[in-house]
Amino acid sequence: MPRDDPDYIESVSKAFQVIEAFSAEHPALTISEASALTGLTRPTVRRILLTLVRLGFASPAENKTFVLTPQMMRLGYAYLSSTPVWDHAMPYMRDLADSVRESVSLAVLDAPDIVYVARVPAARSMTITLTVGARLPAYPTSLGRVLLASLSPQALDEYLASTELRRLTPTTICDPDELREELARVRKQGFAIIDGEREEGVRSAAVPVHDHQGRPIMALNVSANAARVTVQSLEEEVVPQLLRTAETISSHSRFSRHHTASG
Structure with a gap:
């Protein structure tokens, strides 16, 4: 500045x-x-x-x-309490979590990370524990991939130029060109699936949540233990439910009015 x-x-x-x-x-x-x-x-x-x-x-x-x-924490709470979408989204997230019996999360992009703004943990235990306010790198997560895929070419160039793509597991995509290709695929198909790229043994699928103008501003995901859920079941069974839940959250009138005023 x-x-x-x-x-x-x-x-x-x-x-x-x-x-x-x-x-x-x-x-x-x-x-x-x-x-x-x-x-x-x-x-x-x-x-x-x-x-x-x-x-x-x-x-x-x-x-x-x-x-x-x-x-x-008052600073973060001021942000959360001023944005009614979190409270509005929670009932639909709980319904989704009950349906798939896995954890459901909502996150925003705060490059180079994603920040969790709402979360419904699964009743079953998992190897990771995340709470509202937790941050993870965007590039190896399904939530992050969906949000990175929505960036303009210039913003994506800036992200890749300033972010170290570290190999967190043997399958982590850490080549910028390969990541660009993957993001293009995510953008085209409308969802992202991650298979152990941030943590081995954890699979997840994510879809965008849009504002009233159709802009992806958040991402919604389901995370599961790889021993319980296959990549195929994520794509065929979980992604359709994620898309329906995201559309319900996106289309709510209070949500649209809030982001019209703030964005």
Whole structure:
């Protein structure tokens, strides 16, 4: 963002840089560590962290580190509570989960990741545990493939140029050209199926959820243990139910009005 932009507040940008430096890999940070991760000076990071402490969003911890507090969740909750589609979608997601007896999730793209915004876990146990707000890389997930397939050519070029496609399992697509081909296929057929590309033994299928103008803005998926569900059954039995559920969510009048106002 250009610094001469009159609508750009650099101090706010720096504060969010510090907040985003905290992660599962870095749950607690010293001033020096946060400075190294963000590229900001130590005095700047210190002022930001102390401001977050005074506001209740951070707290001092052991060994001169800082941690974020549960109050930080208010920021995410403000987004979720201001968007009624989550509450509207849940009954249909529960019906789908009951029908297929597997986990059902709704996610949005926040490149390079997807972010889970609603989830109905299966009654059966699985090897992965995901909750609302969880993030996964987009390229090896069915939810991500559907959303990446909806990007403009320029946006997809930018994503591929800035994202490291790491091999997470033996079947992960990590060649940019191969991923482009797969996304073109997803775009044409209207759904994505993943077979153990992010985690071995987990298969999933996803379809887009559209706004009132037909733009894919979210993705809905079903995840299952590969020992229980074949790729063929995902495509022939689960995908049709996913498409019907996504269409129901997409066509709801409150959903359309909300995104007309916000998008």
